[in-house]
Amino acid sequence: MMLRLLTAILALVLGQAALPALAQNGPLRIVIDEGVIEPLPFAVPEFVAENAAAAEYAQNITRVIAADLEGTGLFREIPREAFLSTVTSFASPVQYADWKAINAQALITGAVSVDGSGRLSVKFRLYDVYSQAPLGDGLQFGGATGSWRRVAHKVADQVYSRITGEGGYFDSRVVFVAERGPKNERAKQLAIMDYDGANMQALTDANSIVIAPRFSPTGDRVLYTSYESGFPRIYLLDVASGQRRMLDDQPGTMTFAPRFAPDGRRVLFSLAQGGNTDLYELDLQSGRRSRLTDAPSIETAPSFSPDGSQIVFESDRSGTQQLYVMPANGGEPRRISFGQGRYGTPVWSPRGDYIAFTKQNQGRFHIGVMRTDGSEERLLTASFLDEGPTWAPNGRVIMFTRETAGAAGAPGLYTVDITGRNLRKVPYQGQGSDPSWSPLQP
The missing domain is CATH 2.120.10.30 (TolB, C-terminal domain)
Structure with a gap:
């Protein structure tokens, strides 16, 4: 409901005929049928650190992604204390029922690794909890460890764009x-x-x-x-x-x-x-x-x-x-x-x-x-x-x-x-x- 609602409002306030909405029980479709704005609840468990050198980066990248999205006023982060599931591996199957139970409409999971040359690698996936399916393909970004904030902004831009149908603006x-x-x-x-x-x-x-x-x-x-x-x-x-x-x-x-x-x-x-x-x-x-x-x-x-x-x-x-x-x-x-x-x-x-x-x-x-x-x-x-x-x-x-x-x-x-x-x-x-x-x- 919230995903359709958000998209409907975005279309109305931007003066567009329609924007792609997330279907709860099917593929993407155009839905404009609501009139009250409400931030979309999302969950972003701390990204998995795939080696010891990535631990601090994983934590920081997760926080920047959450701050980017919540700062738009269009999203509301569900606090970590409410989680019923944990994500310990990027390859683990998603427990959709656990995320639906806490009213998460979107779920972002990811993993971070740092190689011996100091190269950072970040991969992520975005899920539509109610459709129980990924929203788009997983992506991977890389860069020097000093550019970790830029990588976080790039992930947030992708999430923002896939949910709203608009271009992002965080990596600016x-x-x-x-x-x-x-x-x-x-x-x-x-x-x-x-x-x-x-x-x-x-x-x-x-x-x-x-x-x-x-x-x-x-x-x-x-x-x-x-x-x-x-x-x-x-x-x-x-x-x-x-x-x-x-x-x-x-x-x-x-x-x-x-x-x-x-x-x-x-x-x-x-x-x-x-x-x-x-x-x-x-x-x-x-x-x-x-x-x-x-x-x-x-x-x-x-x-x-x-x-x-x-x-x-x-x-x-x-x-x-x-x-x-x-x-x-x-x-x-x-x-x-x-x-x-x-x-x-x-x-x-x-x-x-x-x-x-x-x-x-x-x-x-x-x-x-x-x-x-x-x-x-x-x-x-x-x-x-x-x-x-x-x-x-x-x-x-x-x-x-x-x-x-x-x-x-x-x-x-x-x-x-x-x-x-x-x-x-x-x-x-x-x-x-x-x-x-x-x-x-x-």
Whole structure:
């Protein structure tokens, strides 16, 4: 019942006709017949350590998988104390009656081994308890022992995808502005971490102000704006090597709000010159710059549609800050935001179905989504200051900056489902702002 229920709700909230559901008494089928959301109960016994060197990794990998799934708000882990069965061998037959008795709808089993060269191997299976059958084939992932968290995220992505019918997002990273110090004198530097706040590392020093980092479509490069020259300039950073270079260094101009094109070869950005701010495109290989807008208003925060055919951006050409869409090569923009308040920082969903944005209205800030024509506007959050949305690779979850009020107020990173459910703080140490979510790692 729960598996069909979850799939029905996922289909409804995502505006899709249907998604594959897990049948309780048969093969996969399409079922949309419920209207109340309830997290799916799952069991994940500790993965079997197939040799002594794998014991700690097996325990840690199991915990990360459980945390990934439960953190979505779509799954609920059944505590280990409730188990009637234990799994001591990956080859052991599943005691379905024991798992059904504790209301487990899905069961994840696995095994971990580490060879003499320090190579980690993780295999897993996913079972539909009520159908008493595996859900898909078993899989095996490998890697260095230092990459055990990535392997755990890959397993969780597979489980998530098989149950929901959507792509996963756990094996991804986030680049953001790490901040420290008092509110009126914060040190800022670029940092990168796993989507869940683990493995954080600095990408730049804190000697100058940095803002608005943006991942490339392949996740190996980052665009950002730095004030180290005294004026805002765009830089391109190679994540692996740390090498960077300034882009479009034209005297008498300021450049900011960069974003990659879907092909990764071009960059959209705002350029301010002579008191006017317009949108430009830069070819990274040739260095050729093209002007896309020419208006006395301020045009900024551009974002491509996933197919590269359109651009959404913010502009005050109507007298207030609103959202507009235009062809990717320029042309007449059309306004898509018409609600009360001001709109900014639009970002096109990787699925192409929604645009996320920041909205300010009556002294409150919101993260919201709307269809690409401006219809079906939905506000997901409300607080003293919420801003700067970025999409998970599967287009279901949004990460953003939330800053608390007062002299001691500090920025942090939060996530929320596109339904407005499951608001969570990203569990990392320190302060942070301006997140950008990477695609899934290769």
